[in-house]
Amino acid sequence: MSKKATSTIEKKDAAPIGSSFAQAQINADLTKGERIDLYRKMLRIRRFEERSLRAYQGKKIGGFLHLYIGQEAVAVGCCSLMGKNDHVITAYRDHGHAIAVGMDTKALMAELYGKVTGCSKGKGGSMHYFAPSLNYWGGHGIVGGQIPLGTGLAYALKYRGLKGASMAFMGDGAVNQGAVHEAYNLAALWDLPVIFVVENNGYSMGTSQDRSSAGPGLAQRAEAYGMNWGTCFGHDIYEVRATMDKFLKLARDESKPSVVEIDTYRYRGHSVADPDKTYRTRDEIEEYRRTKDPIQVFQQKLIAEGVLTDVFVEQIDTEAKAEADLAADFAEASPFPTTDDIQKDVYWESDHPDRRTSKGRLFFD
Amino acid sequence: MAVLTYREAIRAALSEELARDENVVLMGEEVAQFHGAYKVSEGLLEKFGPKRIVDTPISEAGFIGMGVGASMLGIRPVMELMFWSFYSVAFDQILNNAANVRYMSGGLINCPIVIRGPANGGTNVGATHSHTPENVLANHPGIKVVVPATAADAKGLLKSAIRDNDPVMFLENTILYGEKGEVSADPELLIPLGLADVKRQGIDLTIVTYGRCVLHSLAAAEILENDHDISVEVIDLRTIRPLDIDTVLASVKKTHRVLIVEEQKPFASVGSQLAFMIQREAFDDLDGPIHRLATIDAPAIYSPPVETEQLPNPQRVLKAALAAVA
Numbered sequence: 234m235s236k237k238a239t240s241t242i243e244k245k246d247a248a249p250i251g252s253s254f255a256q257a258q259i260n261a262d263l264t265k266g267e268r269i270d271l272y273r274k275m276l277r278i279r280r281f282e283e284r285s286l287r288a289y290q291g292k293k294i295g296g297f298l299h300l301y302i303g304q305e306a307v308a309v310g311c312c313s314l315m316g317k318n319d320h321v322i323t324a325y326r327d328h329g330h331a332i333a334v335g336m337d338t339k340a341l342m343a344e345l346y347g348k349v350t351g352c353s354k355g356k357g358g359s360m361h362y363f364a365p366s367l368n369y370w371g372g373h374g375i376v377g378g379q380i381p382l383g384t385g386l387a388y389a390l391k392y393r394g395l396k397g398a399s400m401a402f403m404g405d406g407a408v409n410q411g412a413v414h415e416a417y418n419l420a421a422l423w424d425l426p427v428i429f430v431v432e433n434n435g436y437s438m439g440t441s442q443d444r445s446s447a448g449p450g451l452a453q454r455a456e457a458y459g460m461n462w463g464t465c466f467g468h469d470i471y472e473v474r475a476t477m478d479k480f481l482k483l484a485r486d487e488s489k490p491s492v493v494e495i496d497t498y499r500y501r502g503h504s505v506a507d508p509d510k511t512y513r514t515r516d517e518i519e520e521y522r523r524t525k526d527p528i529q530v531f532q533q534k535l536i537a538e539g540v541l542t543d544v545f546v547e548q549i550d551t552e553a554k555a556e557a558d559l560a561a562d563f564a565e566a567s568p569f570p571t572t573d574d575i576q577k578d579v580y581w582e583s584d585h586p587d588r589r590t591s592k593g594r595l596f597f598d
Numbered sequence: 599m600a601v602l603t604y605r606e607a608i609r610a611a612l613s614e615e616l617a618r619d620e621n622v623v624l625m626g627e628e629v630a631q632f633h634g635a636y637k638v639s640e641g642l643l644e645k646f647g648p649k650r651i652v653d654t655p656i657s658e659a660g661f662i663g664m665g666v667g668a669s670m671l672g673i674r675p676v677m678e679l680m681f682w683s684f685y686s687v688a689f690d691q692i693l694n695n696a697a698n699v700r701y702m703s704g705g706l707i708n709c710p711i712v713i714r715g716p717a718n719g720g721t722n723v724g725a726t727h728s729h730t731p732e733n734v735l736a737n738h739p740g741i742k743v744v745v746p747a748t749a750a751d752a753k754g755l756l757k758s759a760i761r762d763n764d765p766v767m768f769l770e771n772t773i774l775y776g777e778k779g780e781v782s783a784d785p786e787l788l789i790p791l792g793l794a795d796v797k798r799q800g801i802d803l804t805i806v807t808y809g810r811c812v813l814h815s816l817a818a819a820e821i822l823e824n825d826h827d828i829s830v831e832v833i834d835l836r837t838i839r840p841l842d843i844d845t846v847l848a849s850v851k852k853t854h855r856v857l858i859v860e861e862q863k864p865f866a867s868v869g870s871q872l873a874f875m876i877q878r879e880a881f882d883d884l885d886g887p888i889h890r891l892a893t894i895d896a897p898a899i900y901s902p903p904v905e906t907e908q909l910p911n912p913q914r915v916l917k918a919a920l921a922a923v924a
């Protein structure tokens with residue numbers, strides 16, 4: 234888990250520690266309000282996840298539920314750096330990124346409940362959140378399968394002459410998938426503005442990194458493709474932002490791809506179906522929570538900076554819990570899609586009958 | 599009208615659509631400098647430059663997936679598979695991403711991508727290079743599947759496929775690349791997807807087919823007419839999904855006898871679906887059971903003379919047609 238921060242583009246200060254990340258320009262420039270927003274977003278994710286877990290336990294949600302609790306600073310840190318032409322795609326642990334890019338938690342919770350008011354009209358579920366208008370391209374269920382898509386987003390940016398970057402997130406379990414390596418090769422071969430972000434929470438489902446991935450490090454594999462790479466800790470949002478800012482600039486300004494491995498940790502099992510009793514100890518989880526909880530860490534920093542007060546912390550938390558409850562109430566009150574909805578949103582053409590050019594039957598029974 | 603080969607017709611469609619829409623990109627293994635493994639894209643690099651005609655590494659999952667991603671953001675990629683047989687290594691990108699992203703996003707996204715290349719047996723390249731996956735592809739709602747048999751159809755259908763806002767799988771045929779036919783030079787002459795074509799009129803038997811088997815069926819129909827006084831109607835589906843079943847049913851109403859001919863393994867094939875639909879929707883019009891001629895059910899054999907017999911061919915069609923009208 235613990236490795237020192239290092240990077241191919243940061244050789245001279247390879248191990249910046251402690252508060253130096255707060256002084257990085259990208260963080261130093263943050264206004265008080267922006268800092269509070271970052272904190273608030275992380276807390277909103279956690280409260281949303283906790284509320285969704287309760288809904289799952291109350292049998293309001295079907296299928297899988299992969300919670301992001303513990304990893305909040307990664308999605309919020311990365312997505313807070315997005316400009317107009319920056320795009321995000323991720324895997325199935327996608328709630329944090331969805332909230333980080335600005336999706337409405339009511340629509341997110343309704344999607345979990347399988348309601349027609351959900352962000353995908355109840356057709357995608359937990360693993361498949363999308364918001365193209367916010368440059369958020371999912372939410373993908375097959376490990377590593379989204380990485381070629383994220384590379385394609387970067388290809389489109391470059392082709393169209395837009396100055397932006399694609400952040401393609403994956404877990405540490407995805408790095409051994411062939412599609413990921415094919416995407417690395419294409420991105421490096423064609424200098425595509427993509428950052429492959431490996432959210433390393435230590436376990437691909439129940440298999441630790443030691444038992445699944447050969448070689449000295451996950452990000453370092455970038456060297457085989459001549460790509461830049463870096464690592465950082467994911468519990469300090471300032472560190473995440475300072476690190477990602479460099480690689481984002483490299484992508485936007487020089488159209489250079491890179492791999493960034495962010496060490497993080499999930500407190501819950503792989504999904505809520507994982508009893509989490511076979512592959513790690515309670516002590517390990519408690520130790521991380523006690524020393525590196527991303528929300529606690531940032532809260533303490535902001536209190537020290539004079540940005541937050543205990544009273545304000547309480548108020549933000551109350552609001553975040555209320556928002557999550559409101560989302561659950563909204564989801565509960567919303568209708569399910571109907572069986573008539575099953576065959577909508579399959580083909581663009583059948584959804585636009587007035588603009589249909591093909592003939593014949595699109596659906597069969 | 600000009601006489602073009604099937605290959606030239608596809609090239610003309612690509613060239614016209616590349617010229618028409620700057621977001622169209624042709625990408626695949628050997629499509630640019632090498633001029634295409636089957637020379638379909640010959641001259642396009644010189645005409646459109648390396649931004650529009652892009653050589654990829656041998657990396658189907660990577661570049662097909664990349665094309666799907668680019669299509670979500672406004673590019674209209676035409677991805678060449680050197681052989682459709684290689685779709686297996688990109689299958690996750692095709693079925694989970696191209697086919698499903700629209701649905702899983704509740705209709706927020708569409709993927710205007712074309713994946714094209716040859717899908718056929720008959721060239722003695724063995725089991726790994728002879729797959730005909732139109733049934734497998736058509737089994738996935740969200741994608742469209744086209745299998746053109748003639749030069750004119752190849753051009754008109756590919757142009758429609760490139761302008762289509764859904765992902766279209768376009769299955770060509772290496773043996774047809776050299777076949778000639780009259781092709782319109784009109785860049786706005788499109789053939790809509792999902793429209794079958796009656797390639798030969800007849801009254802005694804309907805042969806429903808597509809792809810290279812159209813040619814086999816037409817050859818057999820000629821013999822049946824001349825030597826057996828049997829009048830055969832040959833329907834070329836041209837598109838598998840969407841499917842023009844109405845043209846098939848209208849023909850069945852006229853002939854009352856059906857033979858399906860397909861270069862497909864028989865189990866759960868396109869013909870299986872057709873047979874179900876015909877019996878379901880035209881049961882009272884049938885004077886006998888629906889017959890089918892498919893590939894002999896085994897992996898593609900290498901042995902050149904035997905492979906010819908494993909696949910439908912005019913003699914096998916003839917025999918099957920005689921059985922269907924007996």
